[in-house]
Amino acid sequence: xxxxxxxxxxxxxxxxxxxxxxxxxxxxxxxxxxxxxxxxxxxxxxxxxxxxxxxxxxxxxxx
Amino acid sequence: xxxxxxxxxxxxxxxxxxxxxxxxxxxxxxxxxxxxxxxxxxxxxxxxxxxxxxxxxxxxxxxxxxxxxxxxxxxxxxxxxxxxxxxxxxxxxxxxxxxxxxxxxxxxxxxxxxxxxxxxxxxxxxxxxxxxxxxxxxxx
Numbered sequence: 408x409x410x411x412x413x414x415x416x417x418x419x420x421x422x423x424x425x426x427x428x429x430x431x432x433x434x435x436x437x438x439x440x441x442x443x444x445x446x447x448x449x450x451x452x453x454x455x456x457x458x459x460x461x462x463x464x465x466x467x468x469x470x
Numbered sequence: 471x472x473x474x475x476x477x478x479x480x481x482x483x484x485x486x487x488x489x490x491x492x493x494x495x496x497x498x499x500x501x502x503x504x505x506x507x508x509x510x511x512x513x514x515x516x517x518x519x520x521x522x523x524x525x526x527x528x529x530x531x532x533x534x535x536x537x538x539x540x541x542x543x544x545x546x547x548x549x550x551x552x553x554x555x556x557x558x559x560x561x562x563x564x565x566x567x568x569x570x571x572x573x574x575x576x577x578x579x580x581x582x583x584x585x586x587x588x589x590x591x592x593x594x595x596x597x598x599x600x601x602x603x604x605x606x607x608x609x610x
Contacts, residue, residue: 424520
C-alpha cells in the first residue's frame, strides 16, 4: 500500500472515530468527519509539498 | 438560543446516571473488547462503529508488521508505548501472549504499522472514558 493510501486510510479511520465520539447527530458527525478528514489530508499534502525541495538523504541504517 | 447551546432538558437528562447500570462492568468490557462498553450500555450503533474502526486500524497495523510496544527497562517511552498498546485489551493480550507478535523490524511498514497500532490503542482508551461518562450520566 502506498504512503498516500495509508495516509488516506489513517485519516478516514481517525475522522470517523472522532466524529462518532464527539458528535451525536448524523449531520454534525458528517460535518466534523469532513473537517477532520480534509484537514488531515490537506495538512499532509501541504507538509509534503513544503518538504519536497529538501533531499531525503540516504536511508538510516537498521540498528 | 443557538443550535450549539445544549437544551436544558436534554442537558439535565444527560447528567442523570444510566438507570441500573454500574459503570465498572462497562469500563472493563470496553477495555477488553473495543466498543463492548457501548454495547453494554445499549449504544449499539456507536459500539459497533468503534469496534469496526479500532479493529480495522489494528488489522492494518498488524498487516504492515508494525511494532507492538513492550517494556524496555530504562526506556520510559517504552512504558508509554506499552500502556497505549495495552489499551487495546483482549486483542493486545492475544497478539502479545497468544501469537507472540512483536512486529517485523525489517518490514517497510514497521513504523507506519506502529502508528496504526498505537492509534488503535489510544482510540480504545478514549472509548473506555466515553463509556464511563455515559454510564455516569455525564454524556448522552
